[in-house]
Amino acid sequence: MSGDWRAEVRGRLADSVVTFDAPMARAVTLRVGGPAECLVELQSERDLEAVFEIIAERQLPFHVLGKGSNVLVRDEGLRGLVLRLGPAFRSVRRLENSATVEAGAGISNGAFVDQCRRWQLGGMEFLVAVPGSIGGAIAMNAGAHDGETAAFLRTVRVFFPRTGISDREAAEFQFAYRESPLRGNLGRMVLRGAFALQRLDEEEIRGRQQRILQWRKEHQPSDFPNCGSVFKNPPGDFAARLIDRAGLKGHTRGGAQISEKHANFIVNRGGATADEVLALVDFIQETVYSRTGVMLELEMQVFPLEYVSLG
Numbered sequence: 001m002s003g004d005w006r007a008e009v010r011g012r013l014a015d016s017v018v019t020f021d022a023p024m025a026r027a028v029t030l031r032v033g034g035p036a037e038c039l040v041e042l043q044s045e046r047d048l049e050a051v052f053e054i055i056a057e058r059q060l061p062f063h064v065l066g067k068g069s070n071v072l073v074r075d076e077g078l079r080g081l082v083l084r085l086g087p088a089f090r091s092v093r094r095l096e097n098s099a100t101v102e103a104g105a106g107i108s109n110g111a112f113v114d115q116c117r118r119w120q121l122g123g124m125e126f127l128v129a130v131p132g133s134i135g136g137a138i139a140m141n142a143g144a145h146d147g148e149t150a151a152f153l154r155t156v157r158v159f160f161p162r163t164g165i166s167d168r169e170a171a172e173f174q175f176a177y178r179e180s181p182l183r184g185n186l187g188r189m190v191l192r193g194a195f196a197l198q199r200l201d202e203e204e205i206r207g208r209q210q211r212i213l214q215w216r217k218e219h220q221p222s223d224f225p226n227c228g229s230v231f232k233n234p235p236g237d238f239a240a241r242l243i244d245r246a247g248l249k250g251h252t253r254g255g256a257q258i259s260e261k262h263a264n265f266i267v268n269r270g271g272a273t274a275d276e277v278l279a280l281v282d283f284i285q286e287t288v289y290s291r292t293g294v295m296l297e298l299e300m301q302v303f304p305l306e307y308v309s310l311g
């Protein structure tokens, strides 16, 4: 990393909020992890382009963060920049009285689904209990209750490091189970998405939302910080079932615990470190593999990633 990049970031990003030595434990739902050298809450596309110019010129490492609901930040923290979308990217509008809704990638899934319900547009209620942003939902192809984000996505506005911002058809991209080629670890940043919903009665949508929230309350832990499912479900099975069958519920490493309520959740019972969470991850993978031959794959994103170089 060359020169005084901090001064340049501070000086060139006129619209955005820049914080140095930002505590990342506050920015992720699991509430663990060390600080980031610099957290930028972007407030304009102009600043987004400017910050990527600085990143490329000075070869800085960077990470893209949404609401941090599927991210573990390691205890040593993050070098370089963490980029997050600010309030300017949280607008939502219905296109010409149609069933298509365009949403800024920074809006929370809950706010998006609620607004769609008020327009009597439904189908994406499965996102009501996924506590991330629309950008994170597109990047992760978030899904639940037999629905997934990519099935509704029609167009997407994305920043690509080498070509800049463009509006693209969603069909151009290959989405899979909790996977997309638009994720921040590939140096890409989703700015907006347009979704085709269905015209439905508001009460019917509200009822679906309530049933989903009730199901979550009964089946998933809500009493301690967590980051949702730690592992992807292996083909034809459920990670939670395999972990439960291996007798691992309730095991702890320091303040981190395999949830008693849902075996695919690791909860922070207070003061957990990222190392303790990762020790449980290893323990689960090794135990499940030795008993079943299945190596569980992480769904949770561990930062720092292999740093992306734009040089």
Ligand SMILES: Cc1cc2nc3c(=O)[nH]c(=O)nc-3n(C[C@H](O)[C@H](O)[C@H](O)COP(=O)(O)OP(=O)(O)OC[C@H]3O[C@@H](n4cnc5c(N)ncnc54)[C@H](O)[C@@H]3O)c2cc1C
Binding pocket: 029, 063, 064, 065, 066, 067, 068, 069, 070, 071, 085, 105, 129, 130, 131, 132, 133, 134, 135, 136, 137, 138, 139, 140, 141, 142, 143, 144, 178, 182, 183, 184, 185, 188, 189, 190, 191, 226, 227, 228, 229, 301
């Ligand atoms: C209680 C709980 C329940 C959950 N239930 C579900 C569930 O049912 N189904 C499900 O799929 N997930 C679930 N999750 C996980 C998580 O909420 C989703 O993966 C969500 O889509 C992540 O969105 P986020 O904005 O928090 O992204 P983050 O967690 O901040 O980031 C996740 C990944 O997306 C990338 N990313 C984020 N925003 C952007 C962007 N704008 N452009 C490019 N890349 C981006 C990041 O770089 C990172 O790789 C749950 C989590 C919790 C805590």
